[in-house]
Amino acid sequence: MRIHSAEFQAMADRVLRVTALTTRLNVLPFDDEAGKAELFEQILGRPLPARVTIYPPFYTDHGLHLDLAERVFINQNCTFLDYAGIRLGERVMVGPGTTFITVGHPVDPGERREWLSGAPIDVAENVWIGAGATILPGVTIGRDAVVAAGAVVADDVPPASLVTGRKAAVHRRW
Numbered sequence: 001m002r003i004h005s006a007e008f009q010a011m012a013d014r015v016l017r018v019t020a021l022t023t024r025l026n027v028l029p030f031d032d033e034a035g036k037a038e039l040f041e042q043i044l045g046r047p048l049p050a051r052v053t054i055y056p057p058f059y060t061d062h063g064l065h066l067d068l069a070e071r072v073f074i075n076q077n078c079t080f081l082d083y084a085g086i087r088l089g090e091r092v093m094v095g096p097g098t099t100f101i102t103v104g105h106p107v108d109p110g111e112r113r114e115w116l117s118g119a120p121i122d123v124a125e126n127v128w129i130g131a132g133a134t135i136l137p138g139v140t141i142g143r144d145a146v147v148a149a150g151a152v153v154a155d156d157v158p159p160a161s162l163v164t165g166r167k168a169a170v171h172r173r174w
Helices: 006-025 033-044
Strands: 058-060 066-068 078-081 086-088 099-101 121-123
Touching: 006 033, 006 058
Parallel strands: 058 078, 066 086, 078 099, 086 121
Antiparallel strands: none
């Protein structure tokens, strides 16, 4: 998406609205179930599915492209940058401090301030994502997989597998 376009401006307007809503959500008393339900409906554009548990603080930049199946559990302090779409299948468990990012910028310095890139994240059923993991644009995580705490996931994760790691490496210079 081109920055400084009508589409980008609409997204930016939504981000401001949702930021205001999540700010209100994150200061509610923990036991105010009705207040949380009302705010989540405004953030997501629909009621939370049955038996979804989300512990605030909770952050999202868009909300309308966050698809949560039944029995999803999201622990405290998680962030969902969902403009390109995030789907969490049934019985997914997300540890505290986890970040899902579907948008970014081109690597090329000349294009970085002109374009926004992105790709959806798809998490299959019965996945466990450990505390502090980061899931990057375009990743698919297969059924029954486990993402270790602190892992940075930039590639697809096969079903019924464990992924670990957080090592940064220089791939190219310009």
